[in-house]
Amino acid sequence: MSTTQIDTHAAVSTSEHAPDARSRSARKTLLKVLLYVVIIIFLLVTLLPIYWIVLSAFTPIDELFTTPLNYFPAHPSLVNFQTAAQAVPLVQQFINSSVLSILSAFFSVVVCVLAAYAFARIRFPGSNVLFLGLLLSGYLPTIAMIIPLFQLFENLSLLDSIQGLVILLVSFLLPTSVWIMTSFVRQIPMELEEAAQIDGAHFLATLWYIVVPILRPSIATLFIINLVTSWQEFFFPLIFSRSDSSATLTVGITQAAVNPIYQTVAWGNEAAMGLVVIVPIFLLTLIFQKQIVEGLMAGSLKG
Amino acid sequence: MYVGTAKVPTAKVAVGTRRRRTRQLLLAYVLVAPAVIWRLAVAIYPFLTTIYQSFTNSSPLSGTPAFIGLANFTRMFQDRMVMQSLSFTLIFTASSTAIQLVYAIGIALLLNSAFRGRGLVRAVNLLPWAMPAIVIATASQWMFNSQYGMIDDLIARVLPFRPLWLGDPTLARIVVILLDVWKNAPWASIIILAGLQNIPRDLYEAAKVDGASAWRIFYSIILPMLAPLIFTLLIFISTYRVITFDLVYGLTQGGPGNATTLLSYQIYQLAFTGLYYGYGSAVAVFAFLMVVALSLIFFLFMRRSERAL
Numbered sequence A: 001m002s003t004t005q006i007d008t009h010a011a012v013s014t015s016e017h018a019p020d021a022r023s024r025s026a027r028k029t030l031l032k033v034l035l036y037v038v039i040i041i042f043l044l045v046t047l048l049p050i051y052w053i054v055l056s057a058f059t060p061i062d063e064l065f066t067t068p069l070n071y072f073p074a075h076p077s078l079v080n081f082q083t084a085a086q087a088v089p090l091v092q093q094f095i096n097s098s099v100l101s102i103l104s105a106f107f108s109v110v111v112c113v114l115a116a117y118a119f120a121r122i123r124f125p126g127s128n129v130l131f132l133g134l135l136l137s138g139y140l141p142t143i144a145m146i147i148p149l150f151q152l153f154e155n156l157s158l159l160d161s162i163q164g165l166v167i168l169l170v171s172f173l174l175p176t177s178v179w180i181m182t183s184f185v186r187q188i189p190m191e192l193e194e195a196a197q198i199d200g201a202h203f204l205a206t207l208w209y210i211v212v213p214i215l216r217p218s219i220a221t222l223f224i225i226n227l228v229t230s231w232q233e234f235f236f237p238l239i240f241s242r243s244d245s246s247a248t249l250t251v252g253i254t255q256a257a258v259n260p261i262y263q264t265v266a267w268g269n270e271a272a273m274g275l276v277v278i279v280p281i282f283l284l285t286l287i288f289q290k291q292i293v294e295g296l297m298a299g300s301l302k303g
Numbered sequence B: 001m002y003v004g005t006a007k008v009p010t011a012k013v014a015v016g017t018r019r020r021r022t023r024q025l026l027l028a029y030v031l032v033a034p035a036v037i038w039r040l041a042v043a044i045y046p047f048l049t050t051i052y053q054s055f056t057n058s059s060p061l062s063g064t065p066a067f068i069g070l071a072n073f074t075r076m077f078q079d080r081m082v083m084q085s086l087s088f089t090l091i092f093t094a095s096s097t098a099i100q101l102v103y104a105i106g107i108a109l110l111l112n113s114a115f116r117g118r119g120l121v122r123a124v125n126l127l128p129w130a131m132p133a134i135v136i137a138t139a140s141q142w143m144f145n146s147q148y149g150m151i152d153d154l155i156a157r158v159l160p161f162r163p164l165w166l167g168d169p170t171l172a173r174i175v176v177i178l179l180d181v182w183k184n185a186p187w188a189s190i191i192i193l194a195g196l197q198n199i200p201r202d203l204y205e206a207a208k209v210d211g212a213s214a215w216r217i218f219y220s221i222i223l224p225m226l227a228p229l230i231f232t233l234l235i236f237i238s239t240y241r242v243i244t245f246d247l248v249y250g251l252t253q254g255g256p257g258n259a260t261t262l263l264s265y266q267i268y269q270l271a272f273t274g275l276y277y278g279y280g281s282a283v284a285v286f287a288f289l290m291v292v293a294l295s296l297i298f299f300l301f302m303r304r305s306e307r308a309l
Helices: A002-013 A018-058 A079-087 A090-121 A127-137 A146-155 A162-187 A191-198 A203-232 A235-240 A249-258 A266-287 A289-301 B003-007 B010-053 B071-078 B080-112 B118-130 B133-143 B150-158 B169-197 B201-209 B214-242 B246-251 B263-273 B277-308
Strands: none
Touching: A018 A079, A018 A266, A018 B080, A018 B118, A018 B133, A018 B169, A079 A090, A079 A249, A079 A266, A090 A127, A090 A162, A090 A203, A090 A249, A090 A266, A090 B010, A127 A162, A127 B010, A146 A235, A146 B010, A146 B263, A146 B277, A162 A203, A162 A235, A162 A289, A162 B010, A191 A203, A203 A266, A203 A289, A203 B010, A203 B118, A235 A249, A249 A266, A249 B133, A249 B246, A266 A289, A266 B118, A266 B133, A289 B118, A289 B169, B010 B277, B071 B080, B071 B277, B080 B118, B080 B169, B080 B214, B080 B263, B080 B277, B118 B169, B133 B169, B133 B246, B169 B214, B169 B246, B201 B214, B214 B277, B246 B263, B263 B277
């Protein structure tokens, strides 16, 4: 659709040819209209499923199952949230999800800043091998390690604990995080650090007082991206959580679905829970959209 | 501090810098250690154990696991369920990757063009990326419900039929693929958008002066410039399709029948419902080999096309 942009310029450059001018401008308007039609279709495709969740969450169950469907709830209510909270420990799961996401994002960022600094700034034997190894280990499918991990965590009594899930998630986040962070550190000009080192500052002091402050926006970016990723995590809690003490909201949704009591009317619960899951993460995404886009782009293009 | 060193004998300087260099090396390893150890313990070690277990009949139900050679692998190729999930995994990977890429290029071109409210549309594009797969999967279970679902309702208002989306094997597979595209194409589109913004503007200008059509510019300038990025994306997107899990778990549980069982869902069931640790590991190793094969194919293809240029 950048085609229109290009055509606008083309129209300007050839506008001296008077006979062409009218059909040109007609074509321009047509393309403009077409562009907005495409945008509207795109918005509909993207937003309709989300609207479906919002609509169902606020519609009482007896109004949910109608043909044809009502696209606005006639009697909006919070009853679905109440029944969802009865079916699953909503508050506990919300806390679990938050703690898990924040801790995972925090530790993954700390560990990857340390590694990224070494990879970007110190020449040491084996650095290439380690860097590549870390990166390629990200291609190991989680499903191809989950059985031994389960056995290992069983032996270490890390099953059904937030700590255990944090260990798993940080590991999962590390390859991409190290990759992105190393590319961020490489973008910092060396001069500042060199000046600090000539002044006799230690490497670690340079890291803490010079590099980390410059990196602060990048650190925040990666923290948010990892936070959003962790919040979505479903596979690890599904397998490692046994009780409410470590179950996350993502697992809670499926619990509300398979609860036999709610078999026929579970959708109201699920929609309410779905909304509880997506509202915080959507807010975060919209507030930090610039940083997120920048971070996603940085990870892919460099190298 | 170092200003005074000029008068110090050179030998001592060498010792000093060498000690400094040693300290620096040590520091490098210390800094890298947490990441490396974390991955070794929580990824590499379990992965190697999976390979080992794939040659055993390990199961929490039986006693000491016995080494059974390639028996798990031969069993896999005779297992109709596993073969069925393998075939859907291939269909899913190929079609979802292709559709995702085309759709993502479309979104990227759209978001790269100038129009009012572009910032808002770009923000909306991030929402599927932030949407947990399990949430959109459960929502779709009802959205595609053939009696009360929204998709059905919208179709029924225009066309006189109500397909059994999730009851029909082919339709259910299509729904799984479309949802996967909906959830993941926005991410790819952001990467492609970055690539678009990296194309020098004078290339467009030159083409326009030469009177190239919009389609020609896309075909002869944009696509070739994006080619390396698209190949990298191909590797990334396709390998992640092989291990898709959440969507199938939340939407179809592999059904109807076994139609939408992806390999990773199959492994999950073998390992955690059937408690066949050894057998499940063998299928997991096979899934890993698929990931490697896909990456290699695209990588070699990329190398060859680079050389051709």
